[in-house]
Amino acid sequence: MQNERLIFLTNDDGYMSKGFRAAIEVARSFGHVIAIAPDRVQSGMSQAITISTPLFLRQVESTDDVEIYSFSGTPVDCVKVAFDHFLQERKIDLVLSGINHGSNAAVNVMYSGTMGAAIEGSFYGIPAVGLSLDDHSAEADFEAAVEYGRRIVAAVLDAAATLPRPLCLNVNVPAIPLGEIQGIKPCRQTKGFWREDFYRRQDPHGRDYFWLTGKFNNAEPDAEDSDEWALAHGYVAVVPVQVDMTDYRMLSALPDILP
């Protein structure tokens, strides 16, 4: 029964990344896996879509239980081509995006291609889980992320029939050994913003260039219900994500301000 499930997988670090292989480990525990992932690193691509150029799909791997395709677009493009073209006839049980190399807690949910894809997946009425490990290194240890990813995916699949849609979870796993993890903690998105310290040098031709490098300023480091607090205290942080960005407090003030 469990093995008849169909899991759609994507990410933003590309199909060659270690985290993508770790996500396959998670997904294949639950059934057949179909993956369409970017053909190169698409980290920081947010909800970006490709409007002005054609995109190419290529089969990378096919076994009895895992099919992998690479796509030349963004993570969201991967989801769109999957659900609006490739998988139209097939019922998908879950969208898994990741496992991301690096945390997508707090406002990173907005910059992350991994979360962009998870959010887009949820727009198709399918439960979506974005899974990230708080370690940017290419050789990060995904053991704890795989184990907690499995537990959370199992719980979502079990409850899927009773949960409203869209349903999207932003799951972040701390970079500590599996045995040291304190548990799973439902959280809200931490308030705070990035400030950049541009690395500035000259290229070999004498042209100045800028290279983005920044630091997250946590506006509420002591908020125990925030995802950054959970991560910093050894918990797997789970933030449910929705996309109504209306500022309702400001909305009620606008009639007094606008002409």
Add this chain to the structure above:
Amino acid sequence: MQNERLIFLTNDDGYMSKGFRAAIEVARSFGHVIAIAPDRVQSGMSQAITISTPLFLRQVESTDDVEIYSFSGTPVDCVKVAFDHFLQERKIDLVLSGINHGSNAAVNVMYSGTMGAAIEGSFYGIPAVGLSLDDHSAEADFEAAVEYGRRIVAAVLDAAATLPRPLCLNVNVPAIPLGEIQGIKPCRQTKGFWREDFYRRQDPHGRDYFWLTGKFNNAEPDAEDSDEWALAHGYVAVVPVQVDMTDYRMLSALPDILP
């Protein structure tokens, strides 16, 4: 007094677009204009940032009241390099992003590079206005968007001292003559999602390609408080935008579901 103000301008259609020139008309009514805009079309780039490649800044134009630079990054990169490097010593009164060729109402707020930049601007504590015209054509008529853009920017600048931060407005102007516009309407973000109908052909070398083309499915076409309704009925739609994407309703259900 009014002429001492400093407006930061960016967009996602690039500094060569007609809408960018229209935005300069809006901004220069209020003071000195400093613009850093993408060096090419960056439509659909969402909140994307450039992590893996160096970026180049180039002065394009400089007059007494307007300075324009092009940047090789995304719209959000333009804002970051402006506020974290270029403008650090200067007090900016308003961030204006646009005028976008095409509506950014409803869930388009998430895909739009114009709104990505406006949102990013608001993270620096400065009032931000994303301004879009519901007409994708390169030669769109921006007269009404310029006029209503001016009215809304004037109102925001007047009220800025009393309004909380972050403050970001998503302003969409219908593609009708100025005289037919019904007024300005504060709204909430319309519910609904895009579904794609991929254009599929072969390139000159016989490779199949996909080209994104889609249609917005409005889940609530009769909702008079939604931005799509306002646009369809001749109003300038103004949605205040915030970035806490936590699904609080789902958050209270999670403890019963997660292990």
